[in-house]
Amino acid sequence: MVKSMVSKEYRRKCADFSLCGLNCCLCPRFHTDGSSKCPGCEGPDFFLKHPSCAVITCNKKHQNVEYCFECSVYPCERYQAPSEADSFISYQNVLQDQAKAKMDLQNYLEELTEKHKILGELIANYNDGKLKGFYCLAVNLLPLSVLNNIMDEISHMDQINCKGSAEEAVRLLKAEADRLNIQLVLRKAKKD
8 A cells, every 4th residue: 555645735625525435524533532533534634643645645646636536547446345344434335425425426415414413413412421433333324314213213312311312322223223234333354
């Protein structure tokens, strides 16, 4: 994998949806308050958090597009064999998300904004202190319509009992994931 230094001059219009197709605003590191907080693709001080990025390097060598799907060689080798392992965020929907964005970028970014709002509400109101990563994964992988239905259902619950509300939110998210055959776990790299 070719890596080079990411410069201070690297600029993008949207830090929430990355060049490579990750939904940065749905990542646990995006929602961290500590020193490991990631600002999203080209967010403030991105180059300090990510001094190298093979995708940015590739982009600079090619057409310097806003999103990989806009490149004339997309889908390139990187996307022919998508990652089968995840880091802090799931890579499972990268190709699907790029396809939706390519078809209608504005609509996709609006959907991502809605998902980001839902994630914020889950973290703020239905978190027992250990659920941020789970919520990030669930919101990233589940369809917006399903998430809206779940939010409607849990918004009627008693907000005073955070633990009970969190348990019900998790139960509903897991039930919908099971129904849709979506696994709400980060995939680990296979060891040789």
